[in-house]
Structures are given as structure tokens and as C-alpha cells.
Amino acid sequence: AFAAATALAATPLVRQTDVLTVLPGTLPEAELARRLADTDGAIIMKLGRTFPAVRSALEQAGRLDTALYVERASMPEQRWMPVADVDPSSVPYFSLVVVPGDGHGRRYDAPEPSAGAADAAQGEVVVVGLGPGPDGWLTPEASDELSRVGHVVGYAPYVARVPQRVGLVRHASGNTVEIDRATHALELARAGERVAVVSGGDAGVFGMATAVLEAQEARSDLHDVVVRVVPGVSAVQAVAARAGAPIGGDFAVMSLSDRLKPWSVVERRLRAVADADLVLAVYNPRSRSRTTQVADMRRILLEHRDPGTVVVVGRDVGRAEESLVVTTLQELDPESIDMKCLLVVGSSTTRVSPTGAVWTPRSVEP
Amino acid sequence: AFAAATALAATPLVRQTDVLTVLPGTLPEAELARRLADTDGAIIMKLGRTFPAVRSALEQAGRLDTALYVERASMPEQRWMPVADVDPSSVPYFSLVVVPGDGHGRRYDAPEPSAGAADAAQGEVVVVGLGPGPDGWLTPEASDELSRVGHVVGYAPYVARVPQRVGLVRHASGNTVEIDRATHALELARAGERVAVVSGGDAGVFGMATAVLEAQEARSDLHDVVVRVVPGVSAVQAVAARAGAPIGGDFAVMSLSDRLKPWSVVERRLRAVADADLVLAVYNPRSRSRTTQVADMRRILLEHRDPGTVVVVGRDVGRAEESLVVTTLQELDPESIDMKCLLVVGSSTTRVSPTGAVWTPRSVEP
Structure with missing residues (x-):
């Protein structure tokens, strides 16, 4: 049915380098609009009662003018017309919308003035x-x-x-x-x-x-x-909130990536932060190509901090697959850390409360 | 008219330690509700067309049951009744609502179960x-x-x-x-x-x-x-956003208050942060009673950092009276800093762009 519908469109649905997305019309309208705006060509299936939402999504995505409605493709009763001309009450389930990829770089080159830029x-x-x-x-x-x-x-x-x-x-x-x-x-x-x-x-x-x-x-x-x-809201705040209040006192925020700064600078900063007994939040602890930094960081921090120092590992915080692990500097396994992790290494006073919350007291003894 | 209306309420309007607020009925309903919930006793003036909003605000604030409507107080035609019983279409401008302070600690002691706590x-x-x-x-x-x-x-x-x-x-x-x-x-x-x-x-x-x-x-x-x-969203993020991107690299966040930690700890941390060339965001730089810390901080940082180090002073950021000053560590006047300020002291690479934005490059040279 796709091929038949595409043939009717009388234009290549997509070019070789373009993206074609097949979308169910049952998707939420906002999701449909977003995906339509983010692909070159598209086929939308499962119409019928979903048609008004599909039409609206096409309009939001700026694709209504080129979208073609195809009814009963390859069957004797087939017919086609612009989506804009379709009577919504007449749309059977076995119909499709074809959204051709325009292949003229519309989305990347020489953008037309948009609604937000009248002046x-x-x-x-x-x-x-x-x-x-x-x-x-x-x-x-x-x-x-x-x-x-x-x-x-x-x-x-x-x-x-x-x-x-x-x-x-x-x-x-x-x-x-x-x-x-x-x-x-x-x-x-x-x-x-x-x-x-x-x-x-x-x-x-x-x-x-x-x-x-x-x-x-x-x-x-x-x-x-x-x-x-x-x-x-930054990731460190989200991880801190989930853990309790680990950054309730003075803290530092560092990226462990040495892509733009030499590791010697990272090391010097880690030593200073550890020595000053600041809580430390660590972004970019590891990537596919950078695999040794967490172990190096742990070794450096252990030269200054107690092995029992509390460490929070937040992974994908705020997403469905979110996890939060509370461990210690001694027990921290660098192999367990990946790109989706953010670490909070406590100060000497950071502790785990009887309820499991990680927090850093505001008071510091001399 | 207040006194007459109060006398009618046949109960002390407020006790000596209570708060009485006189409110114009012309306030927005949400503001009226908030203020009614936040005072012991209240008088609401300027009724008439505002009455339905006033009544609704009283209800939202949980004060409708005790609120008394007084019409033409101290005049021959005066009358009074519970606000709940008033016909909104009959309310003349020269009328009042009296909300007695109940004086039984309703808001602070033994709270009644609230709407949000059914279980x-x-x-x-x-x-x-x-x-x-x-x-x-x-x-x-x-x-x-x-x-x-x-x-x-x-x-x-x-x-x-x-x-x-x-x-x-x-x-x-x-x-x-x-x-x-x-x-x-x-x-x-x-x-x-x-x-x-x-x-x-x-x-x-x-x-x-x-x-x-x-x-x-x-x-x-x-x-x-x-x-x-x-x-x-924290204040440091708001100030940073207004300035440009000063905390785009590694940074530390410290409170300059020595209310809960000795100044020796603050000083040690300032030295470490300065020496490690971290950007430094400073909360609580000064209060009415703590007036010397900004000068002390400046002196300590100048022992490690260039006098030309960029400093951003954000005051009341996000409010109507917001201001943002970009200066240097050398030029920073501690007397210009007050409780409403948050400071961002740049690293050695923090700079002011040709457009006036303060930013810290991601790259650090060895």
C-alpha cells in the first residue's frame, strides 16, 4: 500500500539521503507534529477517527500544503486529494497520508521567514x-x-x-x-x-x-x-534533590572531561576541592572514549578524603530509567559509571540520615 | 466607620498581638485571598462591583464562615449579616467586610485537617x-x-x-x-x-x-x-544567565556567611578555589551585622588572582529593581555590596565579550 500511495504522489517520496518516518495516526497530536517536523518524508497510517488530529499536526508542522490523502490505495475504489481538502467525516480506517520529503533543503538552508520573525x-x-x-x-x-x-x-x-x-x-x-x-x-x-x-x-x-x-x-x-x-534547572540540582541535600553547603561543580582542558588542570582542581573540603559535583565522568577518569579521580580524592566519604551516583535522573546509588569513595566502582551518570562526592561532614537521605550540615566545626 | 463596624461584630476584631489588615476590595482576587489567609483580622473596603471576587477570596482563604458584611456602618440605614448570606447584586460601595481574628491560634496550633491531607x-x-x-x-x-x-x-x-x-x-x-x-x-x-x-x-x-x-x-x-x-532555579544560575555564561566551566559556590562556620574555614576554601582557578559564585556576601567579609574575600583572592579578574555583581536579579554590574577584582568596592547581591568572580580565563557578555571559555590551556 505504501508503494501504491507513493506512486500516486507522483513525486519521489524521499531522496536517498532523506528520512522517511511511518507514523500511526493514533499518536498524540503534539508528538505527531514534532515527528512530522523532524523528518523528510512520512506516511501516516491508522486514520479514521484520528484524522482531525492528524490534520492539525500536519498544519503545526508546516506540512499540510504538501500532504496527500490516499484512500484505499491499490484497491478499485482508490482516490486521492490534498489533505487540506478532505472531509474529516468521510475518512475510512484504510487510508493513508503521504507527506513527501521536499528534498530542497527547506529545513536547513535559506530558511523562510518564520512566524516568530515578522520583523x-x-x-x-x-x-x-x-x-x-x-x-x-x-x-x-x-x-x-x-x-x-x-x-x-x-x-x-x-x-x-x-x-x-x-x-x-x-x-x-x-x-x-x-x-x-x-x-x-x-x-x-x-x-x-x-x-x-x-x-x-x-x-x-x-x-x-x-x-x-x-x-x-x-x-x-x-x-x-x-x-x-x-x-x-541543572542536573546537579536534580540529583541533589533526589538524594536529599548534599549540596546544602559550599560546593564545587566540575566536568571530568579532558576534551577541552588537559588532565593536569582537572587533577589540580580535584586536589584543591578535596583539600578545601568542598562537596564536589562531577559532570561528564565518563564517555565511550574516556574510560579512566573516574578511577583517577577516586585515587586523587582518596589521598585527601576519608574512604567513608559519601558518594551519590545519579543516573538518568528525571527519566523513567532513573536510578540513584549511595555509596562511599572506597566502595565506588569506576566501572559502574557511564555517560548518563552525575556524581556528588560529599565533604567530610556529608552524611546519610536515618531515613536514607544524603545531606551536608550547614554548620562546619573549626 | 471601622469602629462602628467592629462594634457590630460583637467580638474583638483582633487581639493585641494579632495582625489587622485593611484591604481594598479592588485587589486581584488571588492577592486578596493570599492576604486574607495571612492576617488575623481584616477589614475589606471598596465593595460594590468587587463583591463577588471578595467573597470568593474569603472562601479560598477559609475565612468566609466568620466574615461579617456591614452596610452603611454608623448610618441610620446600617445593617449587617454574614458575608455568605449577602445578595451580591445588592451591595453598595459604602459597605465593609469585617473578618475577625479568631485569636485561638487557628493558624499555628493544632491545625485542622486540610484539604490536602484527607488521609x-x-x-x-x-x-x-x-x-x-x-x-x-x-x-x-x-x-x-x-x-x-x-x-x-x-x-x-x-x-x-x-x-x-x-x-x-x-x-x-x-x-x-x-x-x-x-x-x-x-x-x-x-x-x-x-x-x-x-x-x-x-x-x-x-x-x-x-x-x-x-x-x-x-x-x-x-x-x-x-x-x-x-x-x-538558583540565584547563581539567574545571575549567570543575565551576565552571559560565566559559570560555563568548572566553578565553586560558597556562602560568605560565618554564622555557621568559622571564618578560617571560609578563608581556606577561598584560597583553594582561587588557587585552582575555579570560577567562584558567592552567596550571602554581606548582612547588616556582617560587613567585613567582602573586603576580606577580595584581599585573599587578590593574593592569587589577577587584579583584572572579571567580577559580576547581581542584585535582586529577577525582580523589578534588578541590577547587574560588571567590574574587576581590583575595582570591586566592598561597600557597594549588600544582602541582596550575589557575586560571580571569574577564573583567569573569564572575559567580557565585545557585546558585553561575561563568559568563561570551555577550553583551558595547560
Whole structure:
């Protein structure tokens, strides 16, 4: 039925390099809109009573004009027409919607002025943190900003969390091209667009805010672009909240990645933090290619801190697969740590309460 | 007219230690409800068309049953009746509502079971950060939690930020009784109530989360109470976002208060942070009684850091009177800092971009 429907569309459904997504019409409308905006071509099945929501999702995704409705493809009674012309009350279950990939780089090159950028002089980049996971941690300010931009730029899983609506163009990219991504956002803004650059957690804490300002400084032709940063809930706060109150006193936040700084700097900072008896929150403890840092960190900290120092390991906090492990520096197994973990290493006074909560007293003895 | 109306109420309007608030009926209903829930006695003036909103606010605040409507007090045509019995269409402008303070400790002692605590076994304390200022920084999760508790406990200005509704009992206190406040919340929860303890910013960052866990640990009879912490946006994130991305690399967060830790510990930590070249965010730089710490901090940091080190001073960020000053460690005037300030002292690489943004590059040279 797909092939027959596609043939009717009289245009290649997608080109070789494009993405085709087959979507059930039973998906929630917002999810459907988001996925339609994030693919080249699409087939939507399971119509009938879902049709009004499907039509609305197509409209939000800016795909209504090209979407083709196909009824009883390859059967004698087949018929087809633009989705926009369909009478919703007449749609049988055995029908499809075909959304051709336009193959003209619509989503990435020469973006058309979007709903959010009526005035070319109003282009700007707003850098937004989405919080560590659930929408319950996305601030109303961030939601509001996202509802008013014409473009959203970021690492694909974060872009995927932004609800689709009419006029929103998505620019999803990989994880390690922050500067390219930031430059692209600034260029869109210079052309008059309102652009959101999204991060997980707080965009200011190992997020995209720094990358955007770095990219802007590097290109004098982008200095006129207005950049605003919106604060958010960071992963360390989410892990701390789940554990109790481990960062209730003085604390430090470090990335263990040596991708952009030499390990000697990381080591020096670890020693200083351990020696000053600060609680330490650790981002990026490990990646696929960086596998030794957690063990090295543990060894360095043990030179200064008691083996019984409390350690919290939060993994995927805020998501369905969330886990939280409370252990000690001595017992911490570096092999148990992966990219999805954030660690909080306690100070000398951090303790586990009778109820299992990890907390750091506010009082410090001399 | 007040006195006449009060005489009609045939009960002392308020006792000597109670609070009487005179409220215009023209206030927004939510604001009216909040203030009615937060005072002992009240007089509401300017009725007429505002009456339905006033009545609704009284109901939300749990004060409708005792509120007395007084029409044309001290005039020949005067009449009075319970507010609940008044025909809204008949209310002239020259009428009043009198809300007697009950003087029986209703709000503080032996609280009645509230709407949020139908099942006595379901009592719990949820510790909630309200964000640094505007409601745009209050997460949906925090809003949701606040909408489901029967009691809200905290420092008065934070309690004041929680919307009033039927069944919500307020327990506002001063700024320096965190442990008493936390214990009171836990006792309410043990009695089956659902209680929110509120902080500004993130409750886990120099907020009430630690105080609640400290109070719980100290009293074995409170160990059974369920305590949950909800993460929020902290002041350091708000200041950082306004400035650009100063905490985009490794950073430390410290309180400069020596109320609970000796200054020698603060000094040792400042030296370690400065020596390790971490960005430093400073909470509680100064209070009315602590006036020397900022100068001391500046002197210590200057022993390790360049005089040109960038310093951001955020004051009242997120509020109407917000200000942000970018200066250097050399130029920082300790006398310009007050209780409402949060400081971010840059690392050796923190800089001001051509657009005026303060940011810390992710890359660190060896």
C-alpha cells in the first residue's frame, strides 16, 4: 500500500539521503507534529477517527500544503486529494497520508521567514536550558521563549523535546559540534530570525550558553546579534534533590572531561576541592572514549578524603530509567559509571540520615 | 466607620498581638485571598462591583464562615449579616467586610485537617524552591506540589509568593529560625498533613532542604515522616544567565556567611578555589551585622588572582529593581555590596565579550 500511495504522489517520496518516518495516526497530536517536523518524508497510517488530529499536526508542522490523502490505495475504489481538502467525516480506517520529503533543503538552508520573525530587525538568539528530563522541570519562562521562536537549534534529543507548532523549524545536530551549531544559530538570527538554542539542564552549566558566546566572539560579523540566556534547572540540582541535600553547603561543580582542558588542570582542581573540603559535583565522568577518569579521580580524592566519604551516583535522573546509588569513595566502582551518570562526592561532614537521605550540615566545626 | 463596624461584630476584631489588615476590595482576587489567609483580622473596603471576587477570596482563604458584611456602618440605614448570606447584586460601595481574628491560634496550633491531607497516613514534607524571583522561574513541578499541600511553611516573603486557595494554611516566620520552621513542618506532616517548606532559589542550594533534614535527624520521633526535595532555579544560575555564561566551566559556590562556620574555614576554601582557578559564585556576601567579609574575600583572592579578574555583581536579579554590574577584582568596592547581591568572580580565563557578555571559555590551556 505504501508503494501504491507513493506512486500516486507522483513525486519521489524521499531522496536517498532523506528520512522517511511511518507514523500511526493514533499518536498524540503534539508528538505527531514534532515527528512530522523532524523528518523528510512520512506516511501516516491508522486514520479514521484520528484524522482531525492528524490534520492539525500536519498544519503545526508546516506540512499540510504538501500532504496527500490516499484512500484505499491499490484497491478499485482508490482516490486521492490534498489533505487540506478532505472531509474529516468521510475518512475510512484504510487510508493513508503521504507527506513527501521536499528534498530542497527547506529545513536547513535559506530558511523562510518564520512566524516568530515578522520583523527582520528583531532577530535574536535565546539560549534555553530544558532541565534534566521531565517537562515538570522546564520553567514557564523557557516554555514561553520556545513558543515564540521560529527556529530551534541543538543536539537532536533536546530539539526533540520542543513541542512542534506552525512556523517552527528544527535544526537537530550531533553531540560534538557545539560551535558549528552555535554559529548556525547566530547566522539565522543575523538574518532576522528568532532562534532558540537548547541544552539539557541549565544552558549555563556545561551547556550551550558558552558555545554561543564563543562562536559570537569569533566572528565580528555576528557581534550585532542579540543573545539572551535563560536560566534553568541543572542536573546537579536534580540529583541533589533526589538524594536529599548534599549540596546544602559550599560546593564545587566540575566536568571530568579532558576534551577541552588537559588532565593536569582537572587533577589540580580535584586536589584543591578535596583539600578545601568542598562537596564536589562531577559532570561528564565518563564517555565511550574516556574510560579512566573516574578511577583517577577516586585515587586523587582518596589521598585527601576519608574512604567513608559519601558518594551519590545519579543516573538518568528525571527519566523513567532513573536510578540513584549511595555509596562511599572506597566502595565506588569506576566501572559502574557511564555517560548518563552525575556524581556528588560529599565533604567530610556529608552524611546519610536515618531515613536514607544524603545531606551536608550547614554548620562546619573549626 | 471601622469602629462602628467592629462594634457590630460583637467580638474583638483582633487581639493585641494579632495582625489587622485593611484591604481594598479592588485587589486581584488571588492577592486578596493570599492576604486574607495571612492576617488575623481584616477589614475589606471598596465593595460594590468587587463583591463577588471578595467573597470568593474569603472562601479560598477559609475565612468566609466568620466574615461579617456591614452596610452603611454608623448610618441610620446600617445593617449587617454574614458575608455568605449577602445578595451580591445588592451591595453598595459604602459597605465593609469585617473578618475577625479568631485569636485561638487557628493558624499555628493544632491545625485542622486540610484539604490536602484527607488521609492521615499520607502526611509528608515537600521542600520546594520558588526560584530567584519571578514566577517564570518557578517550575511546573513546584507549582503542582504547592497546589496539593495543606500547609506552606517558610520565611514570610517566600510564603507570600504561594497562591492562596481553599484549605491552604500559611505559616510565615522570620529569616533566622530555619530549624524551628523545619521542625514545625515535620510535626505537621507527622500529624498527617501535607506540608510544603519553601525557599527562594533552589531549596538545595543554601536553602531549606538541609534544615529540614537536620531537624528530622535530630528528632527520632520525626524519622517516619516522608521528606521530598524538588529542584529549582538558583540565584547563581539567574545571575549567570543575565551576565552571559560565566559559570560555563568548572566553578565553586560558597556562602560568605560565618554564622555557621568559622571564618578560617571560609578563608581556606577561598584560597583553594582561587588557587585552582575555579570560577567562584558567592552567596550571602554581606548582612547588616556582617560587613567585613567582602573586603576580606577580595584581599585573599587578590593574593592569587589577577587584579583584572572579571567580577559580576547581581542584585535582586529577577525582580523589578534588578541590577547587574560588571567590574574587576581590583575595582570591586566592598561597600557597594549588600544582602541582596550575589557575586560571580571569574577564573583567569573569564572575559567580557565585545557585546558585553561575561563568559568563561570551555577550553583551558595547560
